[in-house]
Amino acid sequence: MTAMTATANKLTVQVGPITTRYEARGSGPPLLYLHGAFGYASWPTFLDALTDSFTVYAPTHPGFEGDDAIDHIEDLLDLTLYHAELVEALGLERPHVVGHYNGAMIAAEMAVLDSDSVGKIVLAAPAGLWQDDNPGLDYNATPITEMRQSLFARADSAAAHSFFPVPQDDEEMGWQIIRRVQSLSVVGKFLWPIPDKGLARRARRIKSPTLVVVGDCDKVVPPEYADVLTSLIPSSRSLVMEDSGHMFPHEHPAKFAEAVLEFLRE
Amino acid sequence: MKICWFHLMPYRYLPEDFEEKYRSVWVDVPSHLFDPLKANELYNEYLDELEFADQTGFDGICINEHHNNAYGIMPSPNITAATLTRRTKDAAIVVLGNSLALYNPPLRVAEEFAMLDCISGGRLVAGFPVGTSMDTNYAYGATPANLREKYYEAHDLVMKSWTEPEPFAFNGKHNQIRYVNIWPRPLQQPHPPVWIPGGGSLETWEWTARMDYVYCYLSYFGYKRGIQVMDGFWKEMENLGVDDNPYRAGFLQLVCVAETDEKAKELYAEHVDFFYKKCLHVYEGFAEAPGYRTIRTIKSGAVQQVGASASRFRQRLTWEDYVDQGYVIAGSPKTVIENLRKAVEGLRVGHLMTLLQIGSMPRDLTMMNTELFATQVKPHLEDMWDEYEDRWWPQPVAAESRANPAPVAV
Numbered sequence: 001m002t003a004m005t006a007t008a009n010k011l012t013v014q015v016g017p018i019t020t021r022y023e024a025r026g027s028g029p030p031l032l033y034l035h036g037a038f039g040y041a042s043w044p045t046f047l048d049a050l051t052d053s054f055t056v057y058a059p060t061h062p063g064f065e066g067d068d069a070i071d072h073i074e075d076l077l078d079l080t081l082y083h084a085e086l087v088e089a090l091g092l093e094r095p096h097v098v099g100h101y102n103g104a105m106i107a108a109e110m111a112v113l114d115s116d117s118v119g120k121i122v123l124a125a126p127a128g129l130w131q132d133d134n135p136g137l138d139y140n141a142t143p144i145t146e147m148r149q150s151l152f153a154r155a156d157s158a159a160a161h162s163f164f165p166v167p168q169d170d171e172e173m174g175w176q177i178i179r180r181v182q183s184l185s186v187v188g189k190f191l192w193p194i195p196d197k198g199l200a201r202r203a204r205r206i207k208s209p210t211l212v213v214v215g216d217c218d219k220v221v222p223p224e225y226a227d228v229l230t231s232l233i234p235s236s237r238s239l240v241m242e243d244s245g246h247m248f249p250h251e252h253p254a255k256f257a258e259a260v261l262e263f264l265r266e
Numbered sequence: 267m268k269i270c271w272f273h274l275m276p277y278r279y280l281p282e283d284f285e286e287k288y289r290s291v292w293v294d295v296p297s298h299l300f301d302p303l304k305a306n307e308l309y310n311e312y313l314d315e316l317e318f319a320d321q322t323g324f325d326g327i328c329i330n331e332h333h334n335n336a337y338g339i340m341p342s343p344n345i346t347a348a349t350l351t352r353r354t355k356d357a358a359i360v361v362l363g364n365s366l367a368l369y370n371p372p373l374r375v376a377e378e379f380a381m382l383d384c385i386s387g388g389r390l391v392a393g394f395p396v397g398t399s400m401d402t403n404y405a406y407g408a409t410p411a412n413l414r415e416k417y418y419e420a421h422d423l424v425m426k427s428w429t430e431p432e433p434f435a436f437n438g439k440h441n442q443i444r445y446v447n448i449w450p451r452p453l454q455q456p457h458p459p460v461w462i463p464g465g466g467s468l469e470t471w472e473w474t475a476r477m478d479y480v481y482c483y484l485s486y487f488g489y490k491r492g493i494q495v496m497d498g499f500w501k502e503m504e505n506l507g508v509d510d511n512p513y514r515a516g517f518l519q520l521v522c523v524a525e526t527d528e529k530a531k532e533l534y535a536e537h538v539d540f541f542y543k544k545c546l547h548v549y550e551g552f553a554e555a556p557g558y559r560t561i562r563t564i565k566s567g568a569v570q571q572v573g574a575s576a577s578r579f580r581q582r583l584t585w586e587d588y589v590d591q592g593y594v595i596a597g598s599p600k601t602v603i604e605n606l607r608k609a610v611e612g613l614r615v616g617h618l619m620t621l622l623q624i625g626s627m628p629r630d631l632t633m634m635n636t637e638l639f640a641t642q643v644k645p646h647l648e649d650m651w652d653e654y655e656d657r658w659w660p661q662p663v664a665a666e667s668r669a670n671p672a673p674v675a676v
Contacts, residue, residue, distance in 0.1 A: 070411075074439075140403075140555055140556060141293075141404065141549070141552055141555075143550045143551050174565075178561060178564060180556060181559075181561060181564065183556075184557065185556045185557025186411065186557075188409060188410055188411055189411035189412065189557075192407070192408075192409040192411070192555075193403070193409075194407075
């Protein structure tokens with residue numbers, strides 16, 4: 001594995017018909033980070049703390065930047081296979097996979113399909129489960145102006161504002177709307193209208209050591225879902241982040257990175 | 267020109283404090299507000315009104331499809347249309363329409379439309395809306411990302427099922443049918459005229475032009491705003507090298523006719539208010555699922571009709587505002603004729619759809635509005651666009667050779 005410099009990379013890798021953009025930084029064994037649905041950032045700050053121990057690969061989900069690559073991925077099986085191919089195309093040997101929300105569901109599905117192809121997996125606020133009496137927020141029906149309050153435990157924090165800034169003018173508002181539509185329509189292709197696509201049925205096949213992390217104030221993925229997953233995945237444990245909304249990897253980057261590192265070193 | 271009578275079928279017993287107590291008239295409006303006994307009355311009253319429109323000489327009667335919706339209690343327009351085939355004689359039955367992507371397989375739509383066309387003797391207009399985001403994505407769970415793709419595929423399947431006389435196999439992405447072979451076929455050949463209701467998306471304009479269908483802009487905000495959108499439509503037709511036959515287009519307009527302008531306000535103001543303040547009270551979060559509109563259409567600035575900012579804006583409007591801004595064309599027959607001629611010319615539409623039952627408007631008032639329009643307004647508009655041919659109007663069997671409902675007397 002070649003060591004990557006600490007400067008930003010805007011690399012591309014070809015996965016079948018899809019040109020995938022990604023960043024890679026750090027040195028050491030490979031770690032793949034699959035981002036979540038909201039306020040997509042190409043290199044979230046918590047990844048910095050992982051680069052001393054790992055070479056971190058952070059791809060952009062097809063479609064998130066308005067590209068039509070998503071047209072090549074029709075369903076959950078396509079999506080899982082695309083990520084399996086991405087690992088091959090990047091030349092990664094059993095990378096650890098850290099995923100947030102939809103990214104976490106993909107990480108879990110990759111391990112369902114072939115646990116030998118990945119190392120350990122960290123599922124942060126994972127999508128994929130559903131309880132009728134504890135359904136989680138319908139973020140697809142949440143006005144854009146309420147997203148910050150809905151996704152962060154502390155909506156006034158700098159982190160919350162950096163993901164969802166108060167728009168200064170109509171143009172800025174317009175771009176926020178477009179970014180929201182681009183990302184949520186892509187995520188919705190696989191999760192609409194209820195984010196349960198059978199993971200609970202398949203999770204028992206996950207052989208990879210698994211850490212499930214949830215936020216105690218996450219409105220999107222109720223923290224109670226952690227117990228459901230750990231009861232299904234044989235080698236797993238869970239961690240509840242305190243004072244944390246759905247965006248805890250960004251709300252508490254140091255604490256989250258520390259938890260990930262501790263788990264990966266075990 | 268052709269003038270149609272459009273019914274939304276609003277539930278007109280919403281509580282006084284509806285908009286304070288409930289966040290939305292659509293999607294999650296609780297059904298305990300719906301009283302089925304009242305609906306027994308309402309449905310029959312509304313069907314009477316549609317039948318009256320036929321009797322008073324409207325060219326067409328229009329109905330549509332909504333789900334989880336208190337201002338449109340017509341989840342199945344085909345059921346409504348079925349009753350109308352037997353109880354009306356001359357009017358075109360304009361079903362605007364069936365949201366194709368919601369039906370699996372969409373052949374059900376092909377079959378039902380064909381039945382309606384046969385029973386009515388060829389009076390059907392087949393409307394194929396994509397369907398609003400509230401209806402399709404939120405109420406029926408359709409995935410926004412591939413809704414349009416599904417819609418286009420369903421359309422292709424329906425059209426082929428109508429026009430291909432031999433059984434065939436259809437291997438689509440969303441529909442796989444080994445034996446497509448619908449019975450009955452539609453009476454109108456090769457198929458009933460197709461009208462596409464839409465909200466101003468560029469892709470729909472292009473597609474409608476390519477398919478040579480009618481585009482219907484179903485706005486609730488009147489001709490003054492509508493003209494901006496239809497200007498864009500006609501410019502796009504010109505860019506695409508399509509002629510400017512006004513019958514390519516339809517438009518919905520709220521109309522209130524009375525003896526005098528003052529009388530119109532007295533009779534209709536509260537019902538129009540009910541419509542704009544209660545019927546269009548839609549929670550902002552449901553206005554549009556992410557992915558329902560394409561990025562291209564969003565960037566083109568097409569305005570949403572519902573949602574919080576639209577609702578807040580309308581809460582301040584008065585009768586005078588509705589009339590001045592053209593939401594409603596209201597007044598004496600003379601006033602209405604003048605404004606409607608202006609509207610029809612400005613919009614350049616050959617198919618005018620009038621909304622004459624509005625909000626909480628009761629039966630008698632609706633009948634009066636309908637009769638006044640039919641006798642004192644319609645005759646003064648009919649000559650418009652005479653120089654153009656309407657190639658998108660039903661071609662029924664001649665009245666004298668058409669089957670008549672003949673119940674056996676007991």
